[in-house]
Amino acid sequence: MTIQPQENPGVRLQGVNKGYRIGNEQVTIFDDLDLTIPEGDFVAVMGPSGSGKSTLLNMIGGIDRPDSGQITCGFSKLNTMSEGAMGRWRASNVGYVFQFYNLMPMLSAAQNVELPLLLTKLNARQRKERVETVLKLVGLGNRAKHLPSELSGGQMQRVGIARALAVDPKILLCDEPTGDLDRKSADEILEMLRVLNKEFGKTIVMVTHDDSACRFAKRTLRLDKGKFVESAPITAQAA
Amino acid sequence: MNTFKLIRLNMARKRIRSVLLVLSIAIAFFIYALLASFEHGFKGADSTSERLVVSAKAGAAQLLPISSLDRIAQLPEVATVTYRSNFRATFNDPKNFMGANAVDPSSYAAYFEGQYNFGEGQIAALETQRDGLLVGAAIAAREGWKVGDRIVLNSPFERKLDGTRNWQFQIAGIFEGTGPAIDTNFVIMRYDYFNLGRQNNQDTVANFGILPASGVSADQVIAAVDARFANSAHETQTRTENDFMKAFVEQFADVTTIVQLVVGAAFVTILMIVANTMFFAIRERTLEIGVLKVLGFSGGYIMRAVLAETLWIFAIGVTLGMGAAYGAGIVLSGPLSTIVPSLTLTPSIIVNATLLALVFSLLTGGLPAINAMRIPTTAALKGA
Incomplete structure (x- = not known):
């Protein structure tokens, strides 16, 4: 008898409920939400403000928890994890890209990228090599020693992506990664994400308000009032 | 890079604020060390509890x-x-x-x-x-x-x-x-x-x-x-030399109380300044704390980093303050020799200062450190 390797189930949300209490009012964000994102997918999530896009991203990344329901990433059940276990899981499985980059202002580009590697067992030399590799990958090999204040918006976002890639995570969660960039820089970043998905097999979930950003994703999910109202493949990536 | 460097860079990001904090701590411990040396010398640095003194009751x-x-x-x-x-x-x-x-x-x-x-x-x-x-x-x-x-x-x-x-x-x-x-x-x-x-x-x-x-x-x-x-x-009153010297000095002034009041006032002031500054310094970094948590850094790690930062600020301040007090002791020991025979920074003063610094750094860094540890990641990312 041979044992077949189990296929990675990707990201799966089942019967997820999530709400917030604002004053005396209970606001429902998700009501019995189901979603499956196969490994290697590149999903753009769109929707109006308050539709739950960022909450969805945070729950997939283990930053926020559902009130009920199950979230599975790969073979890890996020619901059952403690905060500490969730942090350790996130450190090695999830890369997070922020709209406003959120780089540490006192650290150089290389040091920002090295930050998540401090949680790994890599020694200083191995960390240095890894940092050089990912900075070259995002085209910033010559900016390693620059502080964030010395970089343009597009360059800062590249550093942000390099930081997210440093631990070689399976999943990249991007919260409006081009929201603070001009069109040209935005397209460069989106193209980079497309390559990371296509060439390196990263599963990418990207929240965006930018319709043109969806061209780079494999499919787009539209959220409204806590429900997916539309799911459509996008031609550019599909092609 | 390592955690220590991260802490050092955090301290250096607002240099003037860090320098002022260190200076205020240094001044407090300078006052403490100098007054404690003064008190020690005034009471009779050489007195012991083995020798006894018999004086009139x-x-x-x-x-x-x-x-x-x-x-x-x-x-x-x-x-x-x-x-x-x-x-x-x-x-x-x-x-x-x-x-x-x-x-x-x-x-x-x-x-x-x-x-x-x-x-x-x-x-x-x-x-x-x-x-x-x-x-x-x-x-x-x-x-x-x-x-x-x-x-x-x-x-x-x-x-x-x-x-x-x-x-x-x-x-x-x-x-x-x-x-x-x-x-x-x-x-x-x-x-x-x-x-x-x-x-x-x-x-x-x-x-x-x-x-x-x-x-x-x-x-x-x-x-x-x-x-x-x-x-x-x-009639006689026999006492240890320590007690005798203490009573002798207190004929003129309660030096211990004076020292405690002055040092206490200095420390309370410094404590409030440092606690307030550290609280806002850490609060300014709420978003960064959120990012660290997203990257997988645990609340415990962040708490220790904040405490370590406070500890370092105190360590530098205490070292400078005690060093200045040591120097002042050398300079003043000559002119004050007839009043305070021995103006020396004793090991007990150094140990006390070290313990005080440890306690104060925990007190001033404790609240912001606990806040940083406990703040939910989503709230921190909103800069709450």
């Missing part, structure tokens, strides 16, 4: 008859007994004060064995030379005296039989303390020379010094001596 300023010596010496609890009369003398300038002890040289040397190094033959020289004077090394250095010099000390309080206040001496030796903290800002003369030459209070002493016999506790000696003189015309 009516008050340390009252005199006791020298005739009490034999009655004390006869007690089986007593191994060594000595006596002394004290007066403040001046040399050349009425403001140039120095302490002077009129003593029995051999018993005095035995009483202070281990504290002063009288050198070979100094005590014998004093015993053979009636107007001899043993001079502390600090005074000898200050006045440029050497053995064989003839000097005249003036006493505002002790008039001679001829009505003058000038006491002639020939320096018979220069003694040193056995350690750097030992006070040598005084001179020693023979009691018989002083006693027979003075106009008033003849055959009296300021106090007696006792070393307990082997196996006898200080409490037993205290009880025995005071019982011997109970209900007499010259």
Whole structure:
């Protein structure tokens, strides 16, 4: 008898409920939400403000928890994890890209990228090599020693992506990664994400308000009032 | 990069604020260390709880008859007994004060064995030379005296039989303390020379010094001596040298309370400044704390990093403050030598300062550190 390797189930949300209490009012964000994102997918999530896009991203990344329901990433059940276990899981499985980059202002580009590697067992030399590799990958090999204040918006976002890639995570969660960039820089970043998905097999979930950003994703999910109202493949990536 | 470097870079991101914080801590610990040194020196840095002092029960300023010596010496609890009369003398300038002890040289040397190094033959020289004077090394250095010099000390309080206040001496030796903290800002003369030459209070002493016999506790000696003189015309109060010095100083001012009030005020002020600054410094970084949590850094790690940052700020501040106090002690020890014989940063002051710094860094860093640890990641990312 041979044992077949189990296929990675990707990201799966089942019967997820999530709400917030604002004053005396209970606001429902998700009501019995189901979603499956196969490994290697590149999903753009769109929707109006308050539709739950960022909450969805945070729950997939283990930053926020559902009130009920199950979230599975790969073979890890996020619901059952403690905060500490969730942090350790996130450190090695999830890369997070922020709209406003959120780089540490006192650290150089290389040091920002090295930050998540401090949680790994890599020694200083191995960390240095890894940092050089990912900075070259995002085209910033010559900016390693620059502080964030010395970089343009597009360059800062590249550093942000390099930081997210440093631990070689399976999943990249991007919260409006081009929201603070001009069109040209935005397209460069989106193209980079497309390559990371296509060439390196990263599963990418990207929240965006930018319709043109969806061209780079494999499919787009539209959220409204806590429900997916539309799911459509996008031609550019599909092609 | 490592965690330590991350903490260091965080400290350096607002240099002026960090420098001011460190300076304020340094000033607080400078005040503490200097006042504690002052208090220590003023109370008698060299006093111990092994040596006992017998003074008049009516008050340390009252005199006791020298005739009490034999009655004390006869007690089986007593191994060594000595006596002394004290007066403040001046040399050349009425403001140039120095302490002077009129003593029995051999018993005095035995009483202070281990504290002063009288050198070979100094005590014998004093015993053979009636107007001899043993001079502390600090005074000898200050006045440029050497053995064989003839000097005249003036006493505002002790008039001679001829009505003058000038006491002639020939320096018979220069003694040193056995350690750097030992006070040598005084001179020693023979009691018989002083006693027979003075106009008033003849055959009296300021106090007696006792070393307990082997196996006898200080409490037993205290009880025995005071019982011997109970209900007499010259009742005694026997105390350890530490207690005696403390009571002596408190005749003039409660130095301990003054030091505690000043240091306490300085520390409370600094504590509030540092706590407030650290609280807002960490609050400014709420978003970054959120990012660290997203990257997988645990709340415990972040809490330790904040505490370590506070600890470092205090460590640098304390080091600077104590270093400045040490330097000030060296500079001030000369001019203040007649008031505070030994202005030294003792190991106990350094240990206390270190412990205080540790406690204060935990107090001031604790709240922001706990907040940083407990804030939910989603709230931190919103910069809440």
